[in-house]
Amino acid sequence: MNRAAPDWRLALALAALLLAAAWGVRAVGWPVRPAAAPAAPGVALADAVPRRFGGWAEVADGAVQVDAAMAANESAYSEQLLRSYQDRDGRTVMLTLAHIAQMHPYATPHAPDTCYAGAGFEIQSLTPAPRPPLMVRRMLAQRGLRREAVVFWMRLGDVYDPPSSAATRWHLLRNRLRGGPEDGILVRASQLLDVGDDPAAAHARLEGFLGELLAASPEAVRRKLRGP
Template sequence: MKLITRGLLLFVLMLTATLLAVLMRPTFNIADEQSMSSLTDFIPQQFGDWQEVSTGLMQVGLTTNTADKGDDYPYDQVLSRTYKNSDNQTVMLTIAWGGKQRQEVKIHRPELCYAAQGFEIKKLKDTDFGIASTGNKVVTGKDMLAFNPKYIEAVSYWIRIGDIYSGNAWQTRLYIFKTGLEGVIPDGVLVRASSIINDEKNAESAYQLNKRFLQDLVKNVDSAKGRSFLIK
């Protein structure tokens, strides 16, 4: 009798857990509401003092997998360009968007991607981009210094998940969990600007160049919808 009771209790617990998992599964996808257009539709090739150029520079990939696209590839759209200004300064831009950010598949943090592709991460620090989001939040992210045998790259980036700017992986996981309880699947975007330097003493000036570039970009995005996409 006790075995039957225990078995029945276990069955009820398993059934309850299954029902809760189904009921709590997110069903509303922010990306569906946004009707996301192509990144090339609103990211200009020329803005302010910046003009897209062809340089042959290879940008670091967006995944921790050495293959171009693996099971961990979380992006629906990617835009990679190189821009130059009248002072002959060059900035590489990468924007990567994923419509469904989930615990198991979500935007990869650049420090992990760079390390996976042979870079040594020497510096990683919080930064403020001097940009106010459309929701009147301060856009925050990271400055990173990455070394490989051929060059040094000064990288500045932010990651937007839903309506927050994620500072670390745990913050991302907690936000995805909370929105999941509300039945919402958030979208996410990585905005990354980087400059190649020959001496790490030039890192701070390169970070400032990256930030001025991104500030100019946000000001000149072709639509309010595009700006909201980058800095919700």
């Protein structure tokens, strides 16, 4: 009879952990939105994301973007959109959208700092820049002579900027317990820097670009990028 006691305590501890996961993820520091309708996963980004908006227009650019699926399961992505846009002053921004229609603990959008490090970049800085409605991170990365300013966010269902892969899996487990699959997306904008360019100015430009993109996009695209 004494032998059963540790098993009973272990079962109770596991039940408590699952209950905590089911109640929410605020304890790990995620920004969370109230539960709402699905984030319009059916809209095709290639068709619906505007090719021209504000002072930006799509261009055929020769710059090679860092693959959002690098070191990850590329087949997990339902769609990837890679485009380059240019403003009236000739400055080019590279846009990456990588969407997963149905996530599970081992199929989530891949964090850019991991992708860039896997591609041989040194991550020189990575800082949050929460300015609603854009809950973004600013990153500065360099490989050889290529220096790149990056702004991005990751949405996993109704949460943004997950702090770790373990916390991500807890969130997905919680939602499975609640009975619903979720979609997820990586939204990334980046700019190549020349010698002497100010990274802070580039980051501000990228945030402005993403803000203009959201404002010019149809509601279905905004819901897909930002959620309900």
